[in-house]
Amino acid sequence: MKNKKTVIYMIVLAVLFTTMAGSWSRKEPKHLALSNSYLYDVDEDGNYEITVEYLDSPSGGTTAAGNEKFVVMTHKGKTPPTTIRDPGMTVEKDVFGAHNRVRFFSERLAKKGVLDLLDFFVRGYITDERPYLIVIKNEDPGMIYKADKGFSDRVGDYIYEMGDNRGERTLYSAFVRTLDFCVDYYTEGQQCVTGVVEVKPNPVSLEEAAEDDKPKKYYMSFEGLAVFKEDKLVGYLDGEDTMSYKLLADKAKDSPMAVSVEGEDLSIVLRKSSSKIKTSMKDGKPIVEITLTNMVMISQNNTKYCVSDKDELKIVEEAMNKDLSQRLKKSITKVQTEYKSDIYGFGKHLHMQQPKEWKKVKDAWDDEYFPKAEVTVTVKNMVDFEGQSLEKFGEKNVKQRKY
Amino acid sequence: MTKKPYITSIQVAAISGGSALMFPYTFLPVLRVTPANQDAWLVVLLSLLYMILFNVPILLLINKFRGLNAVEIMETVMGKPAGKASAFLLFMFAMFCFFSCMQAMSIYLKLYIIAETPLWVIIMFLLIPLTYASMKGAGVVARLGVTVVPFVVLTIVAFFIMGIKDMEIANLMPIGADSSFLDLNYGAILTAARFSEIIVLAVFSYYLKDDVSINGTYFKSILIFGSTFLLMTLATLLLMGSGVAKLQNNPFLSYARQVGGGEILQRVQALNIFSWFGGSILKLTIYNYIASFILSKIVGSNKLKPKHYAIPLSLIAFILTFIPVMRKMSTLHYINSELIFPSIVFSVVVVLPVIILIVYLFRYKAVNKATTDLLNAKKQQEEQQNMEESNVQSVANQPQPQPQPPTAQNDP
Incomplete structure (x- = not known):
């Protein structure tokens, strides 16, 4: 009888654990806007411009048509943590960044230095060091959200899938996680690199195709890598030189x-x-x-x-x-x-x-x-x-x- | 008088080793102690040797005065007033450990894990189970240990294995070249001086059966603690490198967040939190019990048992946690710093036992006689208790008279 009771208690406890694993706070997930990718940029006055790709959750995050609902918003502010919290109040849900997949840096920002951002990534209790770091080569980095996303619905997921599935098998591109960048930064005698992306016009247009079947005007090219010295971008390597880097590393x-x-x-x-x-x-x-x-x-x-x-x-x-x-x-x-x-x-x-x-x-x-x-x-x-x-x-x- | 519960060697080793484990599980301070570089794992190995060295005085005392509890040892060797004063120091130390662990847990839960939950809810969540377990006595605390500690150890091993594919052996290089012999030893001494769980052994070894080796139990606890401590240090260094690892407030929890990469494994990190939470509750329970036990022996009242002190001591900790300065992470860092924590532990774990040993050397004849008398009195008391119990048992086993069927006259 006593054993039976113990077993029942254990089962009840196990069931309770499954309910706890869903969320880290009292906030219902349906009130959260989950971010999938962040684009960090600075303007001429040194103010941050952070573009965030949000996913609605979890009213399913899907529309009646079956497509997931997501929005892309740009916030402006003095520091990354305040800017990320949407000071202009453009998103009605609470911003939740723990599901972020990728962090883009504009070329402007990367040349200026990313040390302040790294402090934020490592210090923030909800941010972590798993997302990929990628420098966007284009003059207008926001183009990234206009490019084709392959089989994925969101840019963050596209890059995450690309990095995880193909990152190791290509010699011509680099997919570097935030942790790897931080470890290299602290390693004596080792400088850091990040991945690089360039948004290019899509040569395939298919004029005669139906509107929904038409490919997007732009696509992303991940060839090469970004070379950093300390925390600053100093240049790029092309695919051939990236091959040398990956072979030696x-x-x-x-x-x-x-x-x-x-x-x-x-x-x-x-x-x-x-x-x-x-x-x-x-x-x-x-x-x-x-x-x-x-x-x-x-x-x-x-x-x-x-x-x-x-x-x-x-x-x-x-x-x-x-x-x-x-x-x-x-x-x-x-x-x-x-x-x-x-x-x-x-x-x-x-x-x-x-x-x-x-x-x-x-x-x-x-x-x-x-x-x-x-x-x-x-x-x-x-x-x-x-x-x-x-x-x-x-x-x-x-x-x-x-x- | 209730009969003394007996607990096994592995139970004592589990609570002692498991409790010690929770400190590095939370802070891994060895990463920041001198030489604070890739050689931290060497410091861990060296610190185990120093730990054993520092614990020799207490081991000598509990082996020599086997059968007496910690307070009785102090009173027998140093005399009643000085013994009670020493025991009070031990009580204060247990309270310090209890409170600092409570403070660390509540701050981490509040700032790091469940930020939107009110502090009082978090503290109640901790206090209710730990006080209940502590009131149930040494046997329950020991059984809790063998339930929680294997889970904690298995989680650490599992997370180590999950992180192997991302580990870089280069993060440990060059070995020993950037640290001097002096640096390594200094770091090892400071790390060893944080190990206060010999106190757990000192209190709980009283409940070991006479034929169980105290030294064997001690080395089992060192094995549990040392191997998992080394595993956590290596995992964190190999994945994050010394530079990034020592940046973290919570290095092993940060490590656990990185491994797996995503999807299902990403969610497994919740296991790490459960394991940390369970282990921390165990540590709090142990120190609440130790403080209650010592206080009850100091007071020496027949009516007031350790369980009667568990709730008031928890309430004191509850109140202290709400003092604003105690809710600051910087206060926690200060308490846990090289300046404070190792000094306090060293004073209680090394200096106090050495003083007791010196006093014993001066008065060993009188102390030996008093010890023999006390042990004989205890033995007699135990025999008498056993006899009373067997009498009660035999009465209970006698056939009970069958109830008589109601007679006609008794019928209504």
Whole structure:
């Protein structure tokens, strides 16, 4: 009897817990406007302009037609926390930011510095460090809310899905969460990056299509990344240079790319990639030796070589190694000379490997030592799978091979 | 007189280790203590050694005077007046721990988790269950421990596992290079000096059966505390790095908010709050019970048991929490700072027992005799109580006379 009572109590408690998990306060969710994305901008006087994408909740958040209800509003104010609270009283529901997916920075703001905003993100008890950080390249950053959102209903969800599903598998774009930015900011010898987006005119117009089926006039391009020095934007990398960054930062997995073999393209998939960065100081100059090891699958072969033949494959691998190391070197030199911002974390590795040397150079690392670092890149590509075909498609007069 | 409840070794270890765990679970101050860098986990490991060292005096005392409770030990060694005064210090310390934990919980709940709920509702939510459990006595507190602490430990382990894929081993590098040996030891001493739960062992070991090892129980509690403390520190450092982790008021709760990324796992963070809430209530219950127990022994009245003090002590804490200055986070930081908290704990956990040991060395013959007399008296009392109980039992087991069927004369 006593056990029965205990079981009943436990069940009642468990049921009560499920009711508690719905909300953090007494405020009914139907009175909340859940924000999905924020765009932070500043005007010429230094006032903040924050555009927020709100989702109505949870009267279902859906209209009779089945589409979710959401609005985009811009608020203006002196500081981010006061501005975000909608001082102009434009939204009738209580603003709730815990479901935010992405934080956009306008280029203006990012160049000015984002330290104040980061303090707000980390300090706010309802804000957290999960959302992605993305700089909008366009002169008018509000264009982001006019662009096509793919299969998603809201911009925040679109970026969140994009980052989570495809962020790791692309070499040409970066999706960086607020936490990663903050960790890099506090890591000695490491500068920060964020993702970047540019709203471009959509080349597909479909004039003859019905109004509802027509694609939007604009689409978002995520190619490249934004380079920061401390908390300020100093420039962008294109897709090619972003590839170098992601390979050196071990942020690539199952990513497609093309390499050049004697002037011909070979399409590959990097199944796994790992970099080793060895650092030292010689005559007051940092020496950085990078070894990149890739496990590669071939997805298309435009070269004259048969990649199923071990001798010919060796030639292809050597050519791939040479091509990739040259491309990496070129990107690194660009960042060293143009931006003087150690986004690769060479300083971090020097700190880990030569802590005594690091103490001597850390204060002048980015401006003095990083640009003059002598970098050598060794790439070891290992093709472990040449794909499903043994020979290049279309070659009819091939000699009988011994495999 | 009620019979002394016996509790098991694992129950005492659970309440002692679990209670100690709640402080790092809430603040993880080891991240900010010298050297305040990626070597904080080394400080945790070193602090366990210092902790054991600091706890030797109390362990010696409770092993030597096994069978006596904490107040009896002090009175026997130091004499009645000085013993009562020392016991009063211990009572004040338990109240300090009870109140500072209550203050921390209410502030965090109010500012961080359920901001729109009135403070008095939050405090009542805490006080009612903890006072009820404390009034029920040591056995209930111990059983509560083995219910709550495994849940807390499992939650920490689960959150550690969920965060593994996002952890960066580079966040711990370089190991030991940025901290001097002196820094690490200084940090470890300050961290060890925050461990006050040897007091829990000192009070609750009285309820252990004679054949249960006190030292074994102690090391079990250190194992529970040390392993989870290390796990929390490593998880937080590996995910957030030292720089971001030490920025946080609530590092492990912030860590739990990051892991999982979204959707279902994002909602699992509610588990972390439940676990923290349950663990904190347990800690409050333990200290309420300790304070009530010591006060009842100091007063020494046969009529007033520990349970009679539980409600007044909770009421005092309730009132103190409403003093405006006590509701400020900065007051909490001040109390928990390197200056205040470790100094108070060190005075009670190390200095006071060392003084008692020194007094014992000077008067060991008289103390040993008094101890033997007291233990014999207790034994006799227990035997008498057992006899009385068995008599009551045998009377209850005798066949009861069958009720006579009503006779005709008795019929109406």
